Amino acid sequence: MRDPSIVRLDPSELFQTPFVYIAGRGGLPGLVGNEQAERQLRRFVDLGGMIMFDDADLARVGADHVLYRSFYIIDFPAGRARGQDHVLGVQDEGRIKILVMPNDLGGALARGDDGYYRWNCTPGGSVQREWAIRFAVNILLYATCTDYKSDRAHVETLMQSRRGR
Known part of the structure; x- marks a missing residue:
């Protein structure tokens, strides 16, 4: 796994990754009101990319969504805090295009220079x-593999394993 990097909203950089994480609070300079940036992000998600924000006002992604079982079976979206029992997102025909994690997933994963x-x-x-690490794995697998786990064969297998818990 490579270290996180800053990606400009330029096609030469943006389209080299399937997943973009936008961190920060308040306004996003260079993004809000920038028509070119908005077009690039629209194209990015239309071509299969996924964006995650730490904070925004969007629609609830239900616990039955494949995001919660793309690798690990997850009951809640853990992060540094545990304030919400759900994530928010923008979906198009069930596929998440924009994901908002209100529980500060980035804070749970962040390490200092000392490795702690x-x-x-x-x-x-x-x-x-x-659980936050597991949810991060689910997010990355969903971003790269989308919804293959929503196929009927996977759902039946997952339901049997849940009954066995």
Whole structure:
């Protein structure tokens, strides 16, 4: 896995990745009101890309969505905090194009130069962090493989494994 990098909204960089994570609070300079940037992001998601924001006002993504089972079976979207039991997003025919994680997933994953995690996960500590890591894996697999796990064969297998828990 390569280190995170800053990606400009230029086709030569943007279309080299299937997943973009936009961090920050408040206005997004260079993005909001920038028609060219909006067109690039629209094209990015139309071609199969996925965007995740840490904070925005969008529609709820239900717990029955394939995002919660793209690799791990997840009951809630863990992050550094545990304030919401759901994620938000913009969907097109069931495919998430924009994902908003209100529980600060980036904060749960962030490490300092010393290799230690930067922030504690509350209220669940290291168990919550493990679920955040698993949810991050689900997000990345969903972004790169979309909804293959929603096929009927996968759903039946997953339901049987849930009954066995």
